[in-house]
Amino acid sequence: MPRPLIGITTYVEDSTRYGVWDLPTSLVPTGYYELVQAAGGAAVLLPPDEPGSAAEVLSRVDGLVVAGGPDLDPVHYGAARDSRTGAPATVRDHWELALIAAALDADMPLLGICRGMQALNVALGGTLIQHIDGHFETPGATSWHPVRPVPGTRYADLVPQEAQVPTYHHQAVDRLGRGLVVSAHAVDGTVEAIELPDPERWVLGVQWHPERDTDTRVMSALVEAAAVRTPVPVG
Numbered sequence: 001m002p003r004p005l006i007g008i009t010t011y012v013e014d015s016t017r018y019g020v021w022d023l024p025t026s027l028v029p030t031g032y033y034e035l036v037q038a039a040g041g042a043a044v045l046l047p048p049d050e051p052g053s054a055a056e057v058l059s060r061v062d063g064l065v066v067a068g069g070p071d072l073d074p075v076h077y078g079a080a081r082d083s084r085t086g087a088p089a090t091v092r093d094h095w096e097l098a099l100i101a102a103a104l105d106a107d108m109p110l111l112g113i114c115r116g117m118q119a120l121n122v123a124l125g126g127t128l129i130q131h132i133d134g135h136f137e138t139p140g141a142t143s144w145h146p147v148r149p150v151p152g153t154r155y156a157d158l159v160p161q162e163a164q165v166p167t168y169h170h171q172a173v174d175r176l177g178r179g180l181v182v183s184a185h186a187v188d189g190t191v192e193a194i195e196l197p198d199p200e201r202w203v204l205g206v207q208w209h210p211e212r213d214t215d216t217r218v219m220s221a222l223v224e225a226a227a228v229r230t231p232v233p234v235g
C-alpha cells in the first residue's frame with residue numbers, strides 16, 4: 001500500500017539566502033515533512049496557486065496540513081487592523097482559506113498548525129484576538145508551555161494528559177467558527193486546540209508547533225485518517 005500523501009502549505013518569503021542565492025522562495029521548515037514521514041505519510045508541498053484550483057489540487061492528496069506563518073489579514077474576520085498585527089500575506093491568505101474550504105467540502109482530514117489553526121477558525125466564520133502576551137519569549141526562539149486537553153474531544157483521545165508543547169504565537173482564537181469546539185487550553189485560558197466534533201470528519205487545529213517536537217501522536221492520527229478516507233469527488 002502506498003503511504004497516504006499529505007499536502008503541506010508553505011511559507012512564502014520575498015528573500016531567502018541559500019548557497020550563493022538570495023531569491024524569493026516558497027518553503028517549509030524540514031520538521032513539517034519529517035513529522036509527516038515519521039507518522040507514516042509521504043509529504044508534498046502545496047505552494048500558493050489560484051484559489052479556484054484548491055479542490056483540484058486537493059484531489060491529488062489524502063490529507064492536508066495548513067502550516068504556520070504570518071498573521072491573517074483581519075479583513076477575513078471583519079476586524080480593523082490592530083497596530084501589533086503583522087503585514088498581510090494576501091496570497092497565502094486566499095490560497096489557504098480556499099484550501100481549507102475545499103478540504104472541508106471534501107471531508108478531507110485536515111490539521112491546522114499555529115496560523116493554520118487560526119485560518120481554520122476564520123474559514124468557518126470565527127475571529128481572532130490580534131495580540132496576546134506570554135506565548136513567545138524571544139523572537140526566533142521556541143518557548144514551551146503546558147496545554148490541558150478537554151475531556152471527550154478527539155485531541156484528548158490522542159493526548160489524554162497535560163502535555164508540554166513548543167509554542168510561538170502572539171494571536172489566538174477568540175470567537176469559535178461554526179461547529180468548532182475547543183479541545184485544549186493553556187493554563188492562562190488561551191485556546192490551544194480546536195476541532196470539529198463530528199466523528200466522521202478528522203479536522204483539528206493546534207496553536208502550537210508539533211513539527212518542533214518528537215511527539216507524533218497528532219500527526220499519526222491525521223495520517224491514519226487519511227489512509228482510510230474514501231475520496232469524495234471534487235468539482
Ligand SMILES: NCCCC(=O)O
Pocket residue numbers: 069070071072114115118168169170171172
Ligand atoms: N497569527 C499568525 C500565527 C502566529 C501568531 O499568532 O503569532
